[in-house]
Amino acid sequence: MTAPAPATGCRDVPVLAERGQQEVFCGLTGIIWLHRKIQDAFFLVVGSRTCAHLLQSAAGVMIFAEPRFGTAILEETDLAGLADAQEELEREVDRLLSRRPDIRQLFLVGSCPSEVIKLDLSRAAERLSARYAPKVRVLNYSGSGIETTFTEGEDACLAAMVPALPETDRRQLILVGALPDVVEDQALDLLSKLGIEDVAVLPARHADSGLAIGPNTVFALTQPFLGGTLAALERRGARHIPAPFPFGEEGTTAWLTAVAREFGVDQAHFDAVTAAPRARAARAVARAAEDLRDRSVFFFPDSQLEIPLARFLTRECGMRAIEVGTPYIHRAVVGPELDLLDRGPLLTEGQDVERQLDRCRGTRPGLTVCGLGLANPLEAEGLATKWAIELVFTPVHFYEQAGDLAGLFSRPLRRRAALRLEAAE
Amino acid sequence: MKLSVWTYEGPPHVGALRVATAMKGLHYVLHAPQGDTYADLLFTMIERRNHRPPVTYTTFQARDLGADTAQLFKTACLAAYDRFQPQAMIVGASCTAELIQDDPGGMAETMGLPVPVIPLDLPSYQRKENFGADETLFQLVRALARPMDRSADVTCNLIGPTALGFRHRDDIIELTALLGDMGIGVNVCAPYGATPQDLTRLGAAHFNVLMYPETGEAACRWMTRELGQPYTRTVPIGVGATRDFLGEVAALTGRSVALDESRLRLPWYSASVDSTYLTGKRVFIFGDGTHVASAARIARDEMGFEVAGLGCYNREQARMIRALAREHGVEALITEDYLEVEARIAELAPEMILGTQMERHIGKRLGIPCAVISAPVHVQDFPARYSPQMGIEGANVIFDTWVHPLVMGLEEHLLTMFREDFEFHDDAGASHHGAAATPRTPDPDAAEAPDSGGEVIWLDEAERELRKVPFFVRGKARRNTETYASERGLTRIGLDTLYDAKAHYAR
Numbered sequence: 043m044t045a046p047a048p049a050t051g052c053r054d055v056p057v058l059a060e061r062g063q064q065e066v067f068c069g070l071t072g073i074i075w076l077h078r079k080i081q082d083a084f085f086l087v088v089g090s091r092t093c094a095h096l097l098q099s100a101a102g103v104m105i106f107a108e109p110r111f112g113t114a115i116l117e118e119t120d121l122a123g124l125a126d127a128q129e130e131l132e133r134e135v136d137r138l139l140s141r142r143p144d145i146r147q148l149f150l151v152g153s154c155p156s157e158v159i160k161l162d163l164s165r166a167a168e169r170l171s172a173r174y175a176p177k178v179r180v181l182n183y184s185g186s187g188i189e190t191t192f193t194e195g196e197d198a199c200l201a202a203m204v205p206a207l208p209e210t211d212r213r214q215l216i217l218v219g220a221l222p223d224v225v226e227d228q229a230l231d232l233l234s235k236l237g238i239e240d241v242a243v244l245p246a247r248h249a250d251s252g253l254a255i256g257p258n259t260v261f262a263l264t265q266p267f268l269g270g271t272l273a274a275l276e277r278r279g280a281r282h283i284p285a286p287f288p289f290g291e292e293g294t295t296a297w298l299t300a301v302a303r304e305f306g307v308d309q310a311h312f313d314a315v316t317a318a319p320r321a322r323a324a325r326a327v328a329r330a331a332e333d334l335r336d337r338s339v340f341f342f343p344d345s346q347l348e349i350p351l352a353r354f355l356t357r358e359c360g361m362r363a364i365e366v367g368t369p370y371i372h373r374a375v376v377g378p379e380l381d382l383l384d385r386g387p388l389l390t391e392g393q394d395v396e397r398q399l400d401r402c403r404g405t406r407p408g409l410t411v412c413g414l415g416l417a418n419p420l421e422a423e424g425l426a427t428k429w430a431i432e433l434v435f436t437p438v439h440f441y442e443q444a445g446d447l448a449g450l451f452s453r454p455l456r457r458r459a460a461l462r463l464e465a466a467e
Numbered sequence: 468m469k470l471s472v473w474t475y476e477g478p479p480h481v482g483a484l485r486v487a488t489a490m491k492g493l494h495y496v497l498h499a500p501q502g503d504t505y506a507d508l509l510f511t512m513i514e515r516r517n518h519r520p521p522v523t524y525t526t527f528q529a530r531d532l533g534a535d536t537a538q539l540f541k542t543a544c545l546a547a548y549d550r551f552q553p554q555a556m557i558v559g560a561s562c563t564a565e566l567i568q569d570d571p572g573g574m575a576e577t578m579g580l581p582v583p584v585i586p587l588d589l590p591s592y593q594r595k596e597n598f599g600a601d602e603t604l605f606q607l608v609r610a611l612a613r614p615m616d617r618s619a620d621v622t623c624n625l626i627g628p629t630a631l632g633f634r635h636r637d638d639i640i641e642l643t644a645l646l647g648d649m650g651i652g653v654n655v656c657a658p659y660g661a662t663p664q665d666l667t668r669l670g671a672a673h674f675n676v677l678m679y680p681e682t683g684e685a686a687c688r689w690m691t692r693e694l695g696q697p698y699t700r701t702v703p704i705g706v707g708a709t710r711d712f713l714g715e716v717a718a719l720t721g722r723s724v725a726l727d728e729s730r731l732r733l734p735w736y737s738a739s740v741d742s743t744y745l746t747g748k749r750v751f752i753f754g755d756g757t758h759v760a761s762a763a764r765i766a767r768d769e770m771g772f773e774v775a776g777l778g779c780y781n782r783e784q785a786r787m788i789r790a791l792a793r794e795h796g797v798e799a800l801i802t803e804d805y806l807e808v809e810a811r812i813a814e815l816a817p818e819m820i821l822g823t824q825m826e827r828h829i830g831k832r833l834g835i836p837c838a839v840i841s842a843p844v845h846v847q848d849f850p851a852r853y854s855p856q857m858g859i860e861g862a863n864v865i866f867d868t869w870v871h872p873l874v875m876g877l878e879e880h881l882l883t884m885f886r887e888d889f890e891f892h893d894d895a896g897a898s899h900h901g902a903a904a905t906p907r908t909p910d911p912d913a914a915e916a917p918d919s920g921g922e923v924i925w926l927d928e929a930e931r932e933l934r935k936v937p938f939f940v941r942g943k944a945r946r947n948t949e950t951y952a953s954e955r956g957l958t959r960i961g962l963d964t965l966y967d968a969k970a971h972y973a974r
């Protein structure tokens with residue numbers, strides 16, 4: 043079982059703010075999972091060949107089957123006159139929508155080039171929405187690398203959906219964050235067993251899900267990188283339930299407790315519903331934690347999951363955090379996590395990758411959590427690494443995945459221990 | 468504006484990165500937003516490199532735009548020099564930085580760095596990855612190479628291999644050995660493995676071997692002009708091309724051709740009776756121009772295939788590929804739109820595809836076997852074992868690689884004889900592929916059917932019979948029958964038409 047909350051957490055610890063080379067994806071990357079999650083949406087990036095190449099490289103071969111995303115690549119002619127670019131864009135959209143009649147939501151996604159030339163995608167979205175309403179809704183957001191890092195793309199996407207949601211007075215709970223379907227179903231099942239039935243999810247799997255919002259809506263985030271969406275929801279009168287995130291046994295219980303309290307679920311019922319999965323999760327985590335206990339961990343900034351994961355690894359898996367780097371610290375969102383994280387690790391926001399590498403090499407952590415560009419080079423220097431993007435692509439939330447989450451961190455260590463390439467003696 | 472889903476080439480600065488990453492002692496300062504750092508993973512993950520690419524991204528953000536992105540560039544440049552102490556630097560802009568017009572080259576010149584700083588001008592909205600690599604190498608060579616005395620022994624430079632290239636690592640080894648057998652040493656191999664200092668010695672070679680025109684031609688041309696070095700035109704992929712290449716080298720150097728054929732197996736493997744079944748297999752070839760041209764020659768002359776169609780994605784090679792297509796009596800497909808490639812493959816229904824990783828996926832979807840012959844490639848195309856494309860061993864590797872996806876000769880007969888066997892049925896694919904034998908798309912014939920719509924109708928009995936034809940020839944049988952029918956003005960295909968057509972096309 044996990045330790046009691048520390049007397050003084052990290053909420054008021056000074057943070058090292060770095061402003062150097064950032065080695066993080068841009069927000070376009072979120073399209074890779076969002077287009078699978080929202081099944082009738084198409085993501086049209088308005089950008090350059092670089093943007094198309096990024097999506098392709100990040101997606102790898104996983105989803106080669108005609109994906110519901112594409113890049114409208116700007117060419118010399120588009121850069122010359124802006125009026126043309128609007129028309130060109132509309133022409134591409136017409137062509138796309140006539141080829142894909144299954145599309146009900148179209149996201150025009152801004153990139154660095156479209157922003158630098160000040161291509162007004164909100165105007166384009168408005169005009170196209172008017173043309174295609176009610177069959178297709180056209181929204182826009184920015185996934186550009188000059189404004190967003192990696193998971194902030196999902197935040198921008200969800201935030202863009204909020205103003206268009208219909209109004210409702212229903213007393214309801216919205217779960218906010220794109221989760222793998224299997225995890226989402228587990229969460230809904232748990233909430234239903236607790237007696238919380240009126241639950242919706244943002245993003246919904248389909249445009250006609252009936253998702254609405256209003257002053258009697260409360261919402262809980264399932265991902266820590268959704269600060270912009272939080273603000274957008276509050277603007278619509280909904281109320282945020284602050285909580286630690288549902289990673290690990292402790293995080294899931296704390297998250298559920300906050301929601302249950304909001305809905306007046308009594309403690310005995312809560313315990314009855316959660317006892318079995320809690321015990322299962324604790325057992326599963328304990329097994330993986332055998333390989334993690336007493337080792338140190340160092341986080342490079344990647345997805346904003348770093349603070350919750352550091353809490354999970356230190357409190358449930360017995361690890362010691364040396365540095366927790368994150369692209370951005372949104373205190374309203376991760377405050378409860380910071381309360382639980384014991385003092386000790388250096389908290390950094392932003393990045394200067396060379397200096398951070400110096401610190402990492404200097405401390406030689408037992409496990410380094412970092413992006414794909416750094417993992418193999420650090421392994422070659424003898425450091426065990428866990429590539430961070432897997433944490434975003436894999437089901438890791440809630441009780442039944444707690445063991446898998448710990449396993450993602452322990453596997454590289456187990457693997458290193460398993461390989462024997464020397465002569466037998 | 469052009470809608471694109473998957474691209475064959477990245478932007479030109481990725482080409483520059485391929486050159487920088489292949490070299491040692493060079494550092495690249497790229498004015499770019501932070502998201503562009505994704506390019507590192509191409510090298511560390513796909514190619515499994517154990518070092519970070521030698522590149523500093525300035526990673527400017529929106530809030531810097533109004534202020535001073537130029538200062539950011541200068542700071543990054545100085546910091547990179549201090550930290551990495553390179554022998555030379557290249558500087559340039561990515562697509563976004565090109566728009567803010569900070570002129571990295573001009574700034575770097577004024578900074579007084581104690582090493583050569585070479586500005587790159589890579590137009591992101593016009594050109595692509597291969598151009599970026601070719602231009603970068605050219606600029607480096609132009610800045611660093613000088614005329615000098617030739618080496619006492621006959622030597623050459625190997626020009627063109629880059630990081631992330633298709634089998635470049637192993638082609639270098641194979642070529643070095645091949646030339647060594649003729650008593651010719653390698654002076655410098657560039658960019659792969661070279662330092663900027665090595666580039667200053669390029670002029671000592673007697674001639675250049677242009678390994679990959681896509682990434683080395685501009686440099687070779689310049690060296691011909693300025694250093695008086697001729698370069699080879701034949702790319703030694705395949706047995707015939709290897710022989711031609713050595714002939715070319717002999718003519719350039721006055722040495723006689725020496726080729727150790729003791730390890731050369733392709734000719735005998737191709738002649739042995741088991742290979743009879745390869746005869747006339749219809750292949751579709753797509754990739755970069757150089758590899759496509761090499762593959763077309765091997766396919767026809769060394770494997771006995773029939774080239775059903777070919778094309779390339781790099782327009783720089785369009786003329787050469789068009790001429791080649793005429794020679795093979797097919798129409799060239801010059802495009803970078805993979806949907807067009809897919810449509811052409813579906814229409815031609817070849818028995819095998821020789822392509823890139825894109826065509827591998829197209830093949831999976833259409834149920835057509837595919838072997839990879841060209842970049843872009845994925846992690847599985849950087850094998851641990853030695854597997855060049857060039858020279859003697861390259862020919863051996865190509866024979867194996869191309870034959871592997873096919874159903875083997877005897878098995879082909881067995882499938883035909885027992886085509887209704889519940890286990891040994893044709894949809895199970897080639898037996899040596901085990902679980903990897905993915906079934907075709909849910910209804911593979913559905914994809915082919917629309918082509919036949921309109922003029923010719925398949926009667927039920929003929930359609931049923933067609934389904935009994937093994938999968939790897941079914942597409943061809945359908946097409947042949949339809950062609951046969953429409954040539955004779957028939958609108959319906961019955962059993963007789965099917966067998967008449969079979970007799971007509973028998974070979």
Ligand code: SF4
Pocket residue numbers: 068069070089090092093094096152153154155185186187188500501502503562563
């Ligand atoms: S950082 Fe900007 S230019 Fe680069 S891929 Fe992302 S959006 Fe496109």
